[in-house]
Amino acid sequence: MNLTTQSAASQPIKVESVGFGWPLIGCAGRWLPSGASTGFTLKCFRRVPRVKVNVSSTMSGRVLVGVKRVIDYAVKIRVKPDNSGVVTDGVKHSMNPFCEIAVEEAVKLKEKKFIKEVVAVSCGPQQSQETIRTALAMGADRGIHVEVTGKEYENIGPLQISKIMAALAKKEDAQLVILGKQAIDDDCNQTGQMTAALLDWPQGTFASELTLEGDKIKVVREIDGGLETIKINMPAVVTADLRLNTPRYATLPNIMKAKKKKIANMKPADLGVDLTSRRRGRYRGRRSARREEGTVY
Amino acid sequence: MASLLTRRLQFSCLHRFLRSFNLNCGNVTRCASLDSALSAFRSICGEGRVSLGEAVREQHGKDESLHRCCPPDVVLFPGCVEEVSALAQVCHRHGLPIIPFGTGTGLEGGVSAVKGGVCFSLRNMDQVLDLHQEDFDVTVEPGVTRKALNSYLRDTGLWFPVDPGADASLCGMAATSASGTNAVRYGTMRENVLNLEVVLADGSVLHTAGKGRRPRKTSAGYNLTNLFVGSEGTLGIITKTTLRLYGVPEAVVSAVCSFPSIQEAVDSTVQVLQAGVPIARIEFLDDVMIDACNRFSRLSYPVMPTLFLEFHGSEQSLKEQVNTTEEITQSNRGSDFQWAQEAETRERLWKARHDAWYAALALRPGCKAYSTDVCVPLSRLPQILVETKEDLIENRLTGPIAGHVGDGNFHCLVVVDPSDPEELHRVHLFTERLARRALAMDGTCTGEHGVGLGKRALLREEMGATAIQVMQGLKDVLDPDNVMNPGKVLQPREI
Numbered sequence: 001m002n003l004t005t006q007s008a009a010s011q012p013i014k015v016e017s018v019g020f021g022w023p024l025i026g027c028a029g030r031w032l033p034s035g036a037s038t039g040f041t042l043k044c045f046r047r048v049p050r051v052k053v054n055v056s057s058t059m060s061g062r063v064l065v066g067v068k069r070v071i072d073y074a075v076k077i078r079v080k081p082d083n084s085g086v087v088t089d090g091v092k093h094s095m096n097p098f099c100e101i102a103v104e105e106a107v108k109l110k111e112k113k114f115i116k117e118v119v120a121v122s123c124g125p126q127q128s129q130e131t132i133r134t135a136l137a138m139g140a141d142r143g144i145h146v147e148v149t150g151k152e153y154e155n156i157g158p159l160q161i162s163k164i165m166a167a168l169a170k171k172e173d174a175q176l177v178i179l180g181k182q183a184i185d186d187d188c189n190q191t192g193q194m195t196a197a198l199l200d201w202p203q204g205t206f207a208s209e210l211t212l213e214g215d216k217i218k219v220v221r222e223i224d225g226g227l228e229t230i231k232i233n234m235p236a237v238v239t240a241d242l243r244l245n246t247p248r249y250a251t252l253p254n255i256m257k258a259k260k261k262k263i264a265n266m267k268p269a270d271l272g273v274d275l276t277s278r279r280r281g282r283y284r285g286r287r288s289a290r291r292e293e294g295t296v297y
Numbered sequence: 298m299a300s301l302l303t304r305r306l307q308f309s310c311l312h313r314f315l316r317s318f319n320l321n322c323g324n325v326t327r328c329a330s331l332d333s334a335l336s337a338f339r340s341i342c343g344e345g346r347v348s349l350g351e352a353v354r355e356q357h358g359k360d361e362s363l364h365r366c367c368p369p370d371v372v373l374f375p376g377c378v379e380e381v382s383a384l385a386q387v388c389h390r391h392g393l394p395i396i397p398f399g400t401g402t403g404l405e406g407g408v409s410a411v412k413g414g415v416c417f418s419l420r421n422m423d424q425v426l427d428l429h430q431e432d433f434d435v436t437v438e439p440g441v442t443r444k445a446l447n448s449y450l451r452d453t454g455l456w457f458p459v460d461p462g463a464d465a466s467l468c469g470m471a472a473t474s475a476s477g478t479n480a481v482r483y484g485t486m487r488e489n490v491l492n493l494e495v496v497l498a499d500g501s502v503l504h505t506a507g508k509g510r511r512p513r514k515t516s517a518g519y520n521l522t523n524l525f526v527g528s529e530g531t532l533g534i535i536t537k538t539t540l541r542l543y544g545v546p547e548a549v550v551s552a553v554c555s556f557p558s559i560q561e562a563v564d565s566t567v568q569v570l571q572a573g574v575p576i577a578r579i580e581f582l583d584d585v586m587i588d589a590c591n592r593f594s595r596l597s598y599p600v601m602p603t604l605f606l607e608f609h610g611s612e613q614s615l616k617e618q619v620n621t622t623e624e625i626t627q628s629n630r631g632s633d634f635q636w637a638q639e640a641e642t643r644e645r646l647w648k649a650r651h652d653a654w655y656a657a658l659a660l661r662p663g664c665k666a667y668s669t670d671v672c673v674p675l676s677r678l679p680q681i682l683v684e685t686k687e688d689l690i691e692n693r694l695t696g697p698i699a700g701h702v703g704d705g706n707f708h709c710l711v712v713v714d715p716s717d718p719e720e721l722h723r724v725h726l727f728t729e730r731l732a733r734r735a736l737a738m739d740g741t742c743t744g745e746h747g748v749g750l751g752k753r754a755l756l757r758e759e760m761g762a763t764a765i766q767v768m769q770g771l772k773d774v775l776d777p778d779n780v781m782n783p784g785k786v787l788q789p790r791e792i
Contacts, residue, residue, distance in 0.1 A: 252544040
């Protein structure tokens with residue numbers, strides 16, 4: 001494991017090693033109980049010199065970013081009276097915060113000229129187009145809206161989304177798929193991993209740092225014991241964690257420009273994806289017990 | 298004889314001063330009128346929204362100032378303007394004082410219930426209503442704070458730039474006419490409130506610019522909106538405010554520059570403004586403050602008066618702005634001009650300014666800080682700063698200075714031991730001298746924080762008898778029984 005050492009000096013000391021997609025095993029570092037990023041490691045592998053090279057010509061230079069329309073994080077969620085779900089009508093929706101971080105990272109890669117095009121993808125009803133427009137205002141080049149409505153939309157889950165993303169990644173010849181690590185409404189944390197498995201691509205999940213080096217990606221992952229650095233081949237799937245970056249605000253001129261960018265419409269059947277849910281049973285919400293105000297003697 | 302007189306005077310001053318910080322708060326026992334009102338309160342807003350709990354009352358009796366907690370007798374949590382109006386009618390009938398409460402982040406004791414009474418905590422009314430993107434306006438309820446509104450607006454490309462530092466309620470900011478670091482470019486609350494919905498002392502609901510109206514400008518009738526902005530809850534309870542929004546800046550650049558003396562720093566500020574640079578923030582930290590920040594945040598700024606600048610605009614215009622400003626600072630013997638555009642580097646450059654409050658507190662651990670607040674015309678700023686620093690040194694007070702020099706407004710963060718009455722007395726005299734110094738320079742005794750409890754006498758000196766008479770007349774018309782936040786802004790007539 002690679003762990004950063006926070007010493008009295010202001011700069012943390014990072015020790016890097018090459019794992020070719022596997023975490024280092026047999027670390028002789030000491031694990032301290034407090035804080036996620038203290039400890040040290042032995043340098044076991046030969047260090048590969050870091051060479052920043054622009055994307056090679058064989059790659060398409062295209063990044064797919066998944067964005068999900070969820071209830072805004074600041075809204076107080078209310079359960080429907082019949083306990084069948086949460087109230088969504090008239091409630092403010094916005095882009096999932098982790099998806100915002102994913103879009104920001106993709107746009108940053110484009111600004112640094114590592115990739116050529118950012119495509120924002122969203123699956124859902126007509127309103128999902130607003131979420132794609134926000135991604136376009138942040139700097140994505142074009143959008144794809146996969147239309148899923150009604151009963152199908154209520155039952156859709158990470159498995160179906162990952163099938164759609166995998167099909168799109170192949171169709172668009174993407175070299176990188178960046179997703180948020182999880183959605184704030186279901187907290188599943190499954191879509192990224194399932195997409196990678198369906199594509200048989202390497203995955204760098206919980207990324208807090210992302211660097212493209214030739215046709216490989218160096219990902220610093222946030223894990224329970226601290227930080228882990230891995231190097232994976234492209235094409236790959238990366239999921240964004242909280243500290244990857246700070247998403248930019250969409251400015252008015254960019255929102256105006258985004259209105260002219262294209263959003264392609266398609267249905268899951270066009271991608272050959274079957275949306276049947278493997279889940280049984282329906283959502284059953286329960287309000288927590290009411291707390292009564294009493295007198296303290 | 299003379300020494301005896303002066304000693305007597307000192308004692309009475311000390312006594313009066315200590316009393317201002319240790320007021321006889323409220324009614325210890327609930328009176329009969331409150332008991333009968335309580336059942337009316339409960340029937341209006343429900344059992345769970347009326348609180349007599351001691352912890353809840355104490356929480357609603359203090360803010361971020363040094364004034365002691367004066368808890369109200371009861372705290373109400375209304376949910377809509379109809380409830381506020383009905384509750385206000387009950388209070389009016391029973392003659393109970395009404396104290397509106399937003400987030401309790403005020404700095405002048407505006408929420409202290411000096412005569413007891415009923416606190417209206419408006420935090421349950423937290424909806425953002427009526428956003429009009431093309432018209433650049435939004436209407437919010439009192440429970441919406443500044444950061445919550447900007448988070449709500451993040452997809453729209455709009456923001457509300459008035460930034461007083463704390464995450465304050467927007468209606469509370471309207472009530473105290475708040476300002477902030479962005480005022481030099483975007484203005485204060487006075488310029489950015491289009492309309493207010495106010496519940497008056499007798500329960501009637503007033504729309505200061507007409508119900509639902511939000512034109513960007515108007516010349517219709519008396520300017521009631523700006524009458525209530527800054528009234529600090531003494532004229533009515535603000536239950537809705539319509540705010541002017543601005544576009545999020547396309548790009549932001551931050552810069553830092555040190556100067557050998559205060560005069561040069563202020564000269565640079567004046568010249569930057571005269572050159573027409575639309576600077577967004579221009580903040581001044583004196584050498585004592587920079588030293589404190591260096592120690593607290595482990596930075597290495599040169600220990601000299603320093604300006605922190607921020608520019609908003611498009612990429613091209615930013616280049617021009619930064620170049621013009623750099624030339625001006627260099628011609629004023631400025632050194633170490635650094636600037637940055639990337640978010641992380643900007644954060645690091647401005648870290649000293651952001652942590653200023655905590656750095657000042659860290660100078661003397663275990664002490665509290667009191668922030669003074671005066672505003673003078675720009676040309677008098679160097680003189681008042683120099684005189685204030687001499688005053689601080691002469692009276693052995695720790696008072697690093699941070700200021701919004703673009704407006705001529707500065708704060709001394711006086712760090713004081715709250716358990717030492719002698720030091721508190723020195724601080725009190727110092728703040729009075731500072732306010733009088735500012736008044737003598739055509740300035741004001743409070744630039745942003747409001748009058749509240751502690752500056753009522755200074756307001757009288759600043760405004761003069763006629764203006765105070767007019768203010769008292771307005772208060773008598775809108776609140777003849779003096780139930781709205783009594784004891785604030787205007788002195789009681791007996792004195």
